[in-house]
Amino acid sequence: MAEIRFGLIGYGAWGGHHARAITSVEGAELAAICSRSDESRAQATADHPGARVYADYREMLDAESLDVVDIVLPSDLHYVVACDVLAAGKHLLLEKPMALGIQECNELVERARHHGCLLAVGHELRLSSLWGKVKQLVDEGAIGEPLYALIELWRNPYRQGSGGWRYDLKRVGNWVLEEPIHFFDLARWYFARAGEPVSVYAQANGKRPDRPHLHDNFSAIVNFPEGRYAVISQSLLGWEHHQVAKLTGTSGSLIARWGGAMDRTFEPIHSLELHEGDKAVEVPLEKKSGEVYELVEEIESMVRAVRDGSPLACTGEDGRWSVAMCLRACESIEHGRVVNF
């Protein structure tokens, strides 16, 4: 069977992992890479001598016969580059946040439909053996009807990113779009049976008086129908990378924990405990969990979707919902009030 040919745009900290993931997936070929600086292109050539390396993604789109284009660029470039990729008729795997604004997300969903292309968004936690097992247990009724979820991340400060884009509001949008976006996506996924969220209240602060919109601490309460709610909380003033999800339901509860020296570690520690009646049981996981592992699953899922139309793990519509959720949380912070949907 012919390999699915990937073109990768962006070879920074996360793009390098995308490249490794593509080359590790059976049935996928890393045909071409595009990045901006001489240094990142030299690194791409050294790491992947079989891939052609470009400085201009439009040149790559013209010259290469690609099935999928994978965009791992600073977030402000997602929309414009995605439009060009879809206009070239290529299936698209787009990193989160899908775009910085809702209008842009709407257009991408519409353009993908118009050009007959798949549009997948990089919420890879859905493919995790740990966070996915939580979803499975909830859906199987292991805790009864879920009533409450806390999803919390404690970590070190964000990296600057190439050219400092992550600390530039115009380029990053806001920091809720960086990582809490994943947790909003998880909460909605876990509470799917309860229906769509109805409102959010958020609060945040930070240690940069000159840049009050770059929040180091962020918390939000997301309300679901029938009084169920999820708390999303993150601090960038901690150390390493430690995430928990705690859920309680009408007949049980569970705790999932993940920790590592950094988010991209290959050696994480993780555990999942389910509490039923009066005892807690350790739930075994089939595989290691961590974003470097989930990325491989994400590429596999993309290959299956292109090949036989299997469903995408996270669609453009899901990505758009998460962006909207982050923007509503920012609106709540700014106005100090609940935002109803």
Ligand SMILES: NC(=O)c1ccc[n+]([C@@H]2O[C@H](COP(=O)([O-])OP(=O)(O)OC[C@H]3O[C@@H](n4cnc5c(N)ncnc54)[C@H](OP(=O)(O)O)[C@@H]3O)[C@@H](O)[C@H]2O)c1
């Ligand atoms: N799903 C997840 O868990 C996850 C994790 C991490 C990041 N992300 C997302 O992935 C994206 C990239 O993040 P990152 O941490 O990899 O950023 P990064 O380290 O700053 O890398 C960005 C890359 O884009 C390249 N680039 C910039 N402008 C370009 C252009 N016009 N044409 C071609 N290449 C260009 C940069 O090239 P130079 O280095 O040569 O300047 C660099 O290689 C962001 O949207 C981020 O939110 C998602």
